[in-house]
Amino acid sequence: MSGIINSVGAKSGIIGSTEIPGGYEEGTWTPINANGITGQWGNYIKIGKVVTITMAATNDNDGVTASTWTGLPFTSNATGDRYQSITVGYQSETADVTWNGLVAPDSKTFTFRHGSNSETLSGTSVARMSGTYIAES
Numbered sequence: 001m002s003g004i005i006n007s008v009g010a011k012s013g014i015i016g017s018t019e020i021p022g023g024y025e026e027g028t029w030t031p032i033n034a035n036g037i038t039g040q041w042g043n044y045i046k047i048g049k050v051v052t053i054t055m056a057a058t059n060d061n062d063g064v065t066a067s068t069w070t071g072l073p074f075t076s077n078a079t080g081d082r083y084q085s086i087t088v089g090y091q092s093e094t095a096d097v098t099w100n101g102l103v104a105p106d107s108k109t110f111t112f113r114h115g116s117n118s119e120t121l122s123g124t125s126v127a128r129m130s131g132t133y134i135a136e137s
Contacts, residue, residue: 020047020048021048022046022047022048022049022137023046023047023048024045024046024047025044025045025046026043026044026045026046027043027044027073028041028042028043028044029042029043029044029053029055029071029072029073030042030071031055031057031069031070031071032069032070032071033057033068033069033070034068037057037058037059040055040056040057040058041055041056042054042055042056042071042073043055044073044074046073046074046135049077049134049135049136049137050132050134050135051072051073051074051132051133051134051135052130052131052132053072053073053086053129053130053131053132053133054128054129054130055127055128055129055130056126056127056128056129057069057126057127058125058126059125059126059127067111067112068109068110068111069109069110069111069112070107070108070109071108072103072107072108072109072110072133073108074108074135074136075106075107075108075135075136076103076104076105076106076107076108076133076134076135076136077105077106077133077134077135077136078105078106078136079105080105081105082105083102083103083104083105084102084103084105084133084134085100085101085102085103085131086100086101086102086103086110086129086130086131086132086133087099087100087101087129087130087131088100088101088112088127088128088129089127089128089129099112099113100112100113101113101129101131103131103133106136112127
């Protein structure tokens with residue numbers, strides 16, 4: 001690989017994490033929902049301020065709903081009231097749908113959305129989510 005990365009300069013070969021402004025990090029995170037959703041897991045990769053996340057959650061409790069989650073690995077960038085969008089795949093016993101997820105500014109919180117409505121993970125269902133958002137630092 002050869003090229004220019006920000007103002008670091010021209011490089012040839014593999015670029016180390018110490019040469020990336022803001023560094024490189026990967027790990028796990030735990031999505032948290034106050035309504036008793038189980039089976040949550042998450043992974044992330046952070047390069048500089050850009051965070052790419054994956055997550056899955058299983059709802060085995062019929063009637064328990066969830067739309068707001070906390071526990072993102074890094075606080076999102078505070079840009080006024082601008083929300084950042086992520087993609088949520090939803091699978092239930094009867095349907096497979098794609099929702100949006102909105103990451104709230106200056107927070108570790110996101111909400112499942114479909115259009116302008118909050119959506120819920122209800123019945124026996126699985127939500128799989130991936131997305132990228134800009135962190136505060």
